Amino acid sequence: MPSLSLKFKFNNIGFGLFYSGSIENYKFIYDCGSRSQNLLHQFLQENYFTFENPDKIIDLLVISHFHDDHISGIKYLIDNAVRIKCVVVPYISPLERLVLSVTRSRKQRIFSNWYNHFILDPYSYLASFDNIDKVFVVNGGPEELPKLPPEIGVRPTLKEKNEFSVDFDHQLQDIKDKVAEVIQNTEGINIDENEKIKIKEHGQVVGLDFWEFVFYHDQANINLPLWVKNIKRIIGDFEVFSQRDLSAILHSDQILQKVKNAYSRTVANFNNTSLIMYHGLIYSDQRPNINLRLYGELAFDGQFSTPSLNEYMRLPGLYDSNTGEFESTGHLLTGDTNLNLNLQRLINFLGARFSKTGVILVPHHGSIDNWNNNILNHAGGTIPVWVASVSIINEGQHHPSPLVIRDILNRKHIFVSCNQYSYVVFYGIVVY
Ligand SMILES: [Zn+2]
Numbered sequence: 001m002p003s004l005s006l007k008f009k010f011n012n013i014g015f016g017l018f019y020s021g022s023i024e025n026y027k028f029i030y031d032c033g034s035r036s037q038n039l040l041h042q043f044l045q046e047n048y049f050t051f052e053n054p055d056k057i058i059d060l061l062v063i064s065h066f067h068d069d070h071i072s073g074i075k076y077l078i079d080n081a082v083r084i085k086c087v088v089v090p091y092i093s094p095l096e097r098l099v100l101s102v103t104r105s106r107k108q109r110i111f112s113n114w115y116n117h118f119i120l121d122p123y124s125y126l127a128s129f130d131n132i133d134k135v136f137v138v139n140g141g142p143e144e145l146p147k148l149p150p151e152i153g154v155r156p157t158l159k160e161k162n163e164f165s166v167d168f169d170h171q172l173q174d175i176k177d178k179v180a181e182v183i184q185n186t187e188g189i190n191i192d193e194n195e196k197i198k199i200k201e202h203g204q205v206v207g208l209d210f211w212e213f214v215f216y217h218d219q220a221n222i223n224l225p226l227w228v229k230n231i232k233r234i235i236g237d238f239e240v241f242s243q244r245d246l247s248a249i250l251h252s253d254q255i256l257q258k259v260k261n262a263y264s265r266t267v268a269n270f271n272n273t274s275l276i277m278y279h280g281l282i283y284s285d286q287r288p289n290i291n292l293r294l295y296g297e298l299a300f301d302g303q304f305s306t307p308s309l310n311e312y313m314r315l316p317g318l319y320d321s322n323t324g325e326f327e328s329t330g331h332l333l334t335g336d337t338n339l340n341l342n343l344q345r346l347i348n349f350l351g352a353r354f355s356k357t358g359v360i361l362v363p364h365h366g367s368i369d370n371w372n373n374n375i376l377n378h379a380g381g382t383i384p385v386w387v388a389s390v391s392i393i394n395e396g397q398h399h400p401s402p403l404v405i406r407d408i409l410n411r412k413h414i415f416v417s418c419n420q421y422s423y424v425v426f427y428g429i430v431v432y
Contacts, residue, residue, distance in 0.1 A: 006294070006428035008331055008359070011048070013040045014420040015365065015391035015399070016069035019333060020052055021279070026208055027053050028060035030277055030333045032077050033070040035391070039420060040073040049080060056082040060213065063089045064274040064335030066100055066119065075114045084132045089122065090217045090275035091139035091179075091199075094186055094246040095228070097122075101250060102260045120250055121243060123189060127196040134196055138275055139179045140219045141201025143348055186242045202275075202349075210430070214278040216349050218342040230262035274335025274363075276346065278353055281329040294329060294428035296359070296385060298416045328358025328384070331426075336364040339372035347378050354378050359426060362388040362408075366400020366417075373407040387424050388417040 004024050011018040016034030021027070034040035049056055061077070061084050064070055078084065092100075097119050118125045126135045180199045183189065189197055205213045232238065234255060235248050249255050281292060330353055339346075347354055357379055364370035366388040386408050388400040400417060408415045418424050 002431075004430040006426075006430065007052075008426045008428075009052075010361070010387050010389055010418040010424040011043065012418055012420055012423040013043050013073075015389075016040065016072065017064075017335075017361075017389045018043070018048075018073065019361070019389075020048065021331075022052065023208060023211055025055075026059050027057065028062070028213075028279075029058060029077070030062045031064050031070040031335065032061075032073040033068060034072060035069050036420065037072055041076050044073060044076060044080065056080065058084045059086065061087045062215075062275065062277055062333075063087070064276070064333070065090060065272060066092055066097070066122070067272070067336060068104070068115075070335065071115075071118075075118075078129055078132065081131060084129075086134050086136065087126050087132055088136045088138060088215060088275070088277075089126065090273065091137050091183055092122070093222070093241070094243045095224075095241040096222060096272070098231075098241070098246055098249065098259070099222075099224075099263070101246075102256070102263045116250070120247055121187070123187060123197050124194075127194065132196070134198060137183060137197060137199050138202050138215050138217045139183065139199070140217055141179070141203055143345065144351065186240060188243055210282055212278075212280065212282045214350065214353065216276040216278075216346060218273050218337070218345065224266060227263055227266040230266075231259055234258050234262070272336060272338075273342075274337040276335060276337055277333045278350060278357065279331055279333075280353065280356060292329060292428060292430045294358070294426055296424065296426040298422060298424050300422050328356060329428075330357040331359045331361075332357045332379075333361045334363040335361075336370065338370045339363055339375055340370070343372045343375055357384065359385045359387065362386050362400060362404060362415075364399070365390050366404045367398060368401035368403050371401065371404045371407070376407060376411045376413065379413075383412070383414055385414045385416065385424075388415070390417050390419050392419045392421065 006021075006023050008021040009019065011020060013034040014036040016036075017031040018034065018040065019030040021029070032040070032044075058077075058081050063074065101119055123135055123137055126132055179201055183199050200215075202215045202217045205215065228241070231241070231245075231249075235245060238245050249259050332350075332354075350357075355378070360375075360379055362371075388404075390399050405415050416422075416424050
């Protein structure tokens with residue numbers, strides 16, 4: 001009987017996030033950043049590109065947001081990849097990018113020659129690499145996912161569908177036009193002329209014909225009227241803060257300092273958002289013959305400790321179609337999102353997929369500020385596994401919060417963390 005193997009991994013790169021997945025040869029990544037730059041680069045070289053992805057072809061690269069601990073390895077990844085077929089990034093407006101620029105510490109700025117270019121013009125920056133085929137910019141969209149596409153293959157195949165959207169244009173043309181217009185205006189990108197950059201509303205994407213990738217992006221809650229007023233005083237009036245305005249500020253140390261000072265005098269009311277990704281088996285009555293098993297491990301990597309520590313803990317079976325129902329194949333990757341702002345919308349959007357989610361990234365490395373324990377009422381699966389990507393060194397002092405861990409354990413769910421020594425990996429096999 002033919003079979004396909006699956007592997008999804010929260011890698012041991014310290015405080016940050018580097019999640020990698022493979023479905024046979026289909027390779028995808030969600031975030032590639034760490035506060036420990038050397039550790040991450042070493043890991044990419046000696047582990048990821050050596051064992052996980054020696055062909056160095058990445059089918060899908062997703063960036064949740066633009067904080068260092070999620071993207072510091074992106075440039076290295078791109079430089080060392082042979083080809084990246086598709087990059088998916090959230091739309092982060094020039095004003096949000098200005099906030100990122102003025103709130104970075106000096107230490108964070110060290111690695112960042114490329115980051116300065118990136119933050120000024122992220123979409124064109126990514127599109128400028130010859131080995132990147134396409135850049136999808138995702139910005140908001142419908143409140144509920146449209147129905148599954150009718151033409152799901154009955155047998156799983158690796159036939160790729162990299163045109164990243166189901167055809168729901170007819171209902172959403174309004175939203176699409178609006179999204180595209182905003183981005184064209186603020187970024188100065190001419191979408192019609194640029195072959196590589198595509199603007200998308202969030203929604204479902206069928207990466208493979210039996211496995212779906214679903215994206216959700218809540219637009220940022222940016223409310224800084226006082227600061228904006230000050231910026232206008234410094235650089236002149238504008239209607240919508242655009243990339244040109246951002247450029248004027250970032251290209252002059254003097255102006256940047258003024259804008260920074262103005263920011264520190266403002267009571268900042270700014271919540272950063274993240275592009276959330278769900279991926280999992282497509283459930284369909286049309287496909288009775290699929291048999292999928294998944295199990296997970298929390299493992300310690302001898303590379304960063306003594307070889308005798310090469311041990312693992314078996315996590316409970318997540319899904320076995322011989323014994324269980326189609327329950328927990330899904331992984332929900334939440335970046336640094338704030339569940340207090342968007343949980344209800346996220347639940348509405350994902351619908352039944354929420355109850356089919358077996359593995360969830362604890363948002364923002366387990367910070368209590370981003371946690372809403374109401375999510376425990378909705379996450380499904382037999383025994384959901386919560387993973388926090390953290391550091392065992394005291395870098396992120398309150399991450400993960402003991403209160404978050406307590407909430408999870410109180411529900412008899414499983415909590416595990418990956419740090420520079422431990423990783424969390426899920427293996428699966430599809431037989432058909
Ligand atoms: Zn983070």
